[in-house]
Amino acid sequence: MKKLLYLLFAFLIFACSSDETNIDEVNPIAGRWELIKREYITYGVVTKTSSTNYKEFAEKNDCIRSWFDLNPDGTREEVTFMEDKYCRSEKNKGYWSLNDDETLLILRAASPYLPYKILVNDENYLTYRIVLRNGTNGPIYQSEFNGCADNCVEYITYLER
DSSP states (O other), rough: HHHHHHHHHHHHHHHHOOOOOOTTTTOOOOOEEEEEEEEEEEEEEEEESSSSHHHHHHHHTOOOOOOOEEEETEEEEEEEOOOSSSOEEEEEEEEEEEOOTOOEEESSSSSEEEEEEEEEESSEEEEEEEOOOOOOEEEESSSSSSOSSSEEEEEEEEEEE
């Protein structure tokens, strides 16, 4: 009986011990995200939506959907499929990070870094925006409309797990 009590006590110690993972260290944005659609907005009006819903296009044409992985170590892998009957793809690698208050997703290849404003971030959906402003030395990517007048285009990307 004494051995049974020791066994039960040992079981309770392991069953009730706390998880070693600190919730602050776990990043819920990490993982695979698949493209649903993109919108292009000028002067606050949607001027173009990706020509098809990427999910429907992939299913109809037996393609793999465009996706990217945000790995916990800060690396990023991305495969973008072209909207054609051949399902051609382009592969890219880079890095990702979040700013301190987790409102910006920053994607980097080499340079420049691209600051995407996170609009929706839950366990199943991620939506982000980037603003392209035509500068005197080429395009400037920013997360907000600071300094924009007539020369800004907003891109919104919708993804799901």
